[in-house]
Structures are given as C-alpha cells and as structure tokens.
Amino acid sequence: MANNPKILLLYTGGTIGMIKDYQTGALRPFNFEKILERIPELHQLGCDIETISFEKPIDSSNMNIPYWNQITEIIEQNYQKYDGFVVLTGSDTMAYTSSAISFMFENLQKPVIFTGSQLPIGDLRTDAKENLITSIHIAASQNEDGNPIIQEVCLYFEYKLYRANRTTKINADQFEAFTSMNFPPLAESGVKLKFNEHLLLGKGNLEENLVVRKNMINDVVILKIFPGITETTVKAILNIPNLKGVVLETYGSGNAPTKSWFVNLLKEAIDKNIRIVDVTQCAGGSVILGHYETSQELQKIGVINGKDITTESAIVKLMYLLGENLSFEEFRKYFELSLRGELT
Numbered sequence: 505m506a507n508n509p510k511i512l513l514l515y516t517g518g519t520i521g522m523i524k525d526y527q528t529g530a531l532r533p534f535n536f537e538k539i540l541e542r543i544p545e546l547h548q549l550g551c552d553i554e555t556i557s558f559e560k561p562i563d564s565s566n567m568n569i570p571y572w573n574q575i576t577e578i579i580e581q582n583y584q585k586y587d588g589f590v591v592l593t594g595s596d597t598m599a600y601t602s603s604a605i606s607f608m609f610e611n612l613q614k615p616v617i618f619t620g621s622q623l624p625i626g627d628l629r630t631d632a633k634e635n636l637i638t639s640i641h642i643a644a645s646q647n648e649d650g651n652p653i654i655q656e657v658c659l660y661f662e663y664k665l666y667r668a669n670r671t672t673k674i675n676a677d678q679f680e681a682f683t684s685m686n687f688p689p690l691a692e693s694g695v696k697l698k699f700n701e702h703l704l705l706g707k708g709n710l711e712e713n714l715v716v717r718k719n720m721i722n723d724v725v726i727l728k729i730f731p732g733i734t735e736t737t738v739k740a741i742l743n744i745p746n747l748k749g750v751v752l753e754t755y756g757s758g759n760a761p762t763k764s765w766f767v768n769l770l771k772e773a774i775d776k777n778i779r780i781v782d783v784t785q786c787a788g789g790s791v792i793l794g795h796y797e798t799s800q801e802l803q804k805i806g807v808i809n810g811k812d813i814t815t816e817s818a819i820v821k822l823m824y825l826l827g828e829n830l831s832f833e834e835f836r837k838y839f840e841l842s843l844r845g846e847l848t
C-alpha cells in the first residue's frame with residue numbers, strides 16, 4: 505500500500521490558474537510550480553504532488569481534439585508513476601473535455617479528476633482552493649487494499665463529485681456551476697467526504713491494461729430542432745461536406761416533426777452513412793424511441809437512441825465511435841450501450 509499517494513496535477517488553463525495583480529487589477533497566469541507555496545494546506549493531504557502545465561495555457565473555449573490528445577498522452581506517459589491525476593481546465597467546456605477523456609481511456613483503473621473554478625485562485629473569495637484541495641484528496645483516496653477508490657474520469661465542483669460524462673455546465677455565475685441530472689453524485693464533500701461506493705465504476709482488476717483511443721473524428725454537428733425550423737436549414741446542415749455524424753436534439757422523450765420532408769432528409773443522410781443520434785433537449789430524463797408516433801418514424805429509418813446521455817457526452821461519444829470504423833449495426837450497438845457509465 506502506498507503510504508504517500510503520488511498525484512500529478514495538470515494545468516491546461518482557465519480561470520483557476522489566474523491571480524489578480526492588485527496594483528493593475530488585471531488577471532495574470534499563476535505559476536503552478538509554486539502551488540504548494542501558495543496553498544500550504546496541500547501539505548496536510550499527505551500526498552506527493554507534482555505539477556505539469558500546458559506550455560501555453562488556454563481558455564477552455566479553445567479546447568479541441570489535439571488538446572484532448574495532449575491530455576491523454578500526458579496521463580498515459582505518467583500512468584505508472586502516479587496514483588491519481590487532477591486535471592485543471594476552464595469550466596466552460598469542462599463537461600465536453602472530461603467526457604471526451606472518459607471515452608479515450610478504456611480499462612482506466614486510476615482516478616482522473618477534472619476541476620476548475622469560477623473565481624481565480626488568487627481571489628479573496630475564490631472557490632478554487634476548495635475545488636483543488638478536495639479534488640486532490642479524492643484522487644489520493646485509496647481502499648484498505650491500496651487500490652484507488654475512484655477508477656474513472658470524474659468532475660469535482662462545489663462539494664460534489666460527478667461522473668464526468670454525466671455532467672453539464674448549468675450556471676455562469678454561481679459556484680455551483682455543474683450538475684448531473686440523470687445520475688447521482690459519486691461523492692459529496694461535507695464535514696466528511698462521503699463516497700457513494702455502489703455507484704462507482706471499476707473493481708480494481710489490475711490485470712487489464714490501459715487502452716488509449718486517440719482517433720476522434722470531428723466531422724459532426726449538433727442539430728437542435730425548434731418549432732418552425734425550415735427544410736432549407738435542415739437540408740443545409742445535413743449536406744455539410746464530409747459530415748459523418750449528427751446529434752439530433754429533439755423534444756421531450758425524443759420527439760421530432762413528422763413532416764415528410766424532415767423524415768426524408770434524415771433518411772437520405774442515414775443512407776449516405778451519416779450516423780444520427782437522438783438526444784433530448786430536456787435537462788433531465790431519457791429518449792424513448794417509438795414511445796410516441798413522433799419518434800416511431802425516426803426509429804424506423806435508423807436513428808440511434810441516445811437514451812439519457814447528455815448532449816456533451818453524445819457529441820464526444822460520436823467523435824470517438826466514428827474513429828473506430830464500425831459497421832452501422834456495431835455503431836448502433838456501442839452507442840446504445842453504456843461504455844463508461846454515460847447512459848442508463
């Protein structure tokens with residue numbers, strides 16, 4: 505059993521890594537090498553923390569597949585050396601990034617905890633300290649047998665640990681910036697840090713090796729329908745050159761217009777090998793394809809059932825599975841199956 509768990513802290517950018525220059529009032533990047541000096545409380549966690557930073561930290565609005573590959577490569581290269589990983593990114597696209605990383609790692613048996621903050625680490629009222637300290641604490645938490653308690657990709661924010669691929673950013677102002685509507689928190693941090701162990705993935709079978717998937721394809725689009733959407737709009741979107749996948753954001757439990765032009769356009773796209781996944785625009789709940797007449801047609805023409813997956817998770821799962829060269833039937837099977845706990 506490791507007495508002092510080793511944690512790698514990776515800073516990619518975002519508000520959390522800023523400090524305020526009180527003379528000019530401007531925010532400037534904080535040197536993460538100095539994290540232990542800045543937050544001496546971290547010493548009390550009883551773990552060895554090392555930091556690594558993107559050469560040029562980014563605002564998470566600029567996040568993309570090459571950066572996701574970079575994050576996975578850093579974790580992969582350091583996988584044996586560390587007991588857990590904490591990844592700091594801006595909160596704006598954290599739900600997408602952490603979901604993407606969850607698909608990119610297969611057989612993950614160590615914690616990868618994403619966190620960030622609404623206020624910079626150098627701000628008096630910052631939420632960064634709590635988010636960071638508890639994320640490291642979670643990444644370092646082990647069972648009595650020395651295995652990590654968390655063996656999946658998670659997102660920690662404002663006292664709650666969520667399965668990453670279940671999260672959505674719901675608030676631009678409040679400290680409680682994230683939620684997971686369709687799956688309960690994996691842990692809650694109050695006076696005690698309480699894990700909901702029955703909800704966790706992974707059972708500590710250290711025999712299987714980590715598999716890293718880095719073939720994501722981004723010829724995809726999110727098509728959100730709305731009352732009055734025109735044929736011209738849908739046609740233009742479905743005819744984007746090279747388009748390979750669509751997340752179709754429908755109403756309620758997966759319902760869409762029954763007009764023949766709409767269904768025909770989708771069918772033409774599916775016949776051209778474009779994968780179309782039905783997810784709901786509702787914040788919570790699930791698509792039930794075929795439940796209403798308005799989704800029966802979608803089911804018949806080969807629209808894939810996204811069930812209760814979030815849009816963030818659906819778009820990155822689409823990117824991931826498109827990179828795996830699957831037949832239509834295999835693609836449908838894997839999309840509708842929970843691969844990393846992303847759907848029920």
Ligand code: ASP
Pocket residue numbers: 517518519520562563564565593594595596597620621622
């Ligand atoms: N715009 C910032 C970003 O996502 C906000 C944050 O750090 O939370 O990078």
